[in-house]
Amino acid sequence: MDRIPILKMGPFLLVTIQVDLYDRLALNLENDLITMVSKTEARGVLIDISAVSIVDSFMGRILGNIASMSRIMDAETVVVGMQPAVAITLVELGLTLQGVYTALDVEKGMELLQKKIGLNLLNNEEEEADEDDRNL
Amino acid sequence: MIVISKDSMGIIREQDVVPFRSRVKEYATKIGMSLVNQTKLITAASELVRNMLKYANGGIVTLEIISKNGISGVRLTFEDKGPGIKDIQLAMKDGFSTGRSLGLGLPGTKRLVNEFDIKSVPGEGTTVTITHWKNGR
Ligand SMILES: Nc1ncnc2c1ncn2[C@@H]1O[C@H](COP(=O)(O)OP(=O)(O)OP(=O)(O)O)[C@@H](O)[C@H]1O
Ligand SMILES: [Mg+2]
Numbered sequence: 101m102d103r104i105p106i107l108k109m110g111p112f113l114l115v116t117i118q119v120d121l122y123d124r125l126a127l128n129l130e131n132d133l134i135t136m137v138s139k140t141e142a143r144g145v146l147i148d149i150s151a152v153s154i155v156d157s158f159m160g161r162i163l164g165n166i167a168s169m170s171r172i173m174d175a176e177t178v179v180v181g182m183q184p185a186v187a188i189t190l191v192e193l194g195l196t197l198q199g200v201y202t203a204l205d206v207e208k209g210m211e212l213l214q215k216k217i218g219l220n221l222l223n224n225e226e227e228e229a230d231e232d233d234r235n236l
Numbered sequence: 237m238i239v240i241s242k243d244s245m246g247i248i249r250e251q252d253v254v255p256f257r258s259r260v261k262e263y264a265t266k267i268g269m270s271l272v273n274q275t276k277l278i279t280a281a282s283e284l285v286r287n288m289l290k291y292a293n294g295g296i297v298t299l300e301i302i303s304k305n306g307i308s309g310v311r312l313t314f315e316d317k318g319p320g321i322k323d324i325q326l327a328m329k330d331g332f333s334t335g336r337s338l339g340l341g342l343p344g345t346k347r348l349v350n351e352f353d354i355k356s357v358p359g360e361g362t363t364v365t366i367t368h369w370k371n372g373r
Contacts, residue, residue: 120254120257122250122251122253122254123250123253124250124251153275153278154257154275154278154279154282155279156279156282156283156286157283157286157337157338157340157341157344158282158286161337161338183275184272185271185272185274185275186275188272188275188276189272189275189276189279189348192276192344192347192348193279193283193340193344193345193347193348194330194340194343194344194347195338195340195344
């Protein structure tokens with residue numbers, strides 16, 4: 101298998117990583133996700149890594165890339181289900197997943213994304229309102 | 237210190253990384269290493285094979301189960317015949333990279349495992365040895 105399926109759920113994209121990714125697969129996922137975000141205008145990306153037992157700096161960089169590219173296209177990224185042993189190891193390794201939100205499970209991740217989108221909508225309205233004020 | 241079992245594995249391409257990690261896991265499981273310690277060891281090993289592939293076009297890893305004072309551990313030796321490292325002290329610093337990367341591999345690996353040793357001769361190659369004990373101490 102050379103590709104990981106990406107599921108569209110309303111305004112979100114959901115990816116469940118079920119195996120320890122070899123690099124090619126991880127790079128394909130990065131490309132596919134970014135293409136999908138732009139094509140579907142998704143507002144959020146959920147990546148379920150509960151079955152992933154090792155996140156090294158390569159994998160961490162891929163997750164970071166997905167998040168920063170998605171953000172450019174106005175979508176937030178949440179990584180869900182990180183195993184405690186993986187989290188502990190990442191801290192000691194010194195790898196911070198910049199721009200990546202984390203949540204306990206898919207449900208919590210979904211809630212977090214909804215909140216983020218909601219907030220963004222509010223902020224945009226405020227900005228527009230501010231501009232209106234200025235115009236007056 | 238005694239060596240209980242020993243094996244080696246050539247690493248020549250990126251596809252070798254995942255099977256290599258499985259092998260390390262096998263060794264760690266065999267001595268009953270806890271999950272957190274296994275994860276630390278495998279992640280450290282993953283960083284070191286990546287360096288071997290990226291900077292030295294691969295190399296050989298020796299895997300050993302060792303025992304010292306009745307405590308068992310896994311020892312991994314990463315040997316390559318790449319360009320070597322000119323300034324090891326600098327290479328061991330967080331954030332130093334000649335590969336336009338994060339520069340976390342070497343210093344992070346040292347933090348993750350119980351024992352870490354690096355030897356490098358410019359023009360000849362690099363050897364990194366790490367040991368992680370069963371209980372992580
Ligand atoms: N086996 C090796 N042979 C030659 N040079 C090496 C080797 N391993 C590491 N180095 C040198 O040491 C530097 C630091 O390595 P380290 O793994 O800490 O960071 P990195 O590989 O550059 O980035 P990261 O591991 O975060 O992706 C490398 O940039 C490289 O110059
Ligand atoms: Mg490295």
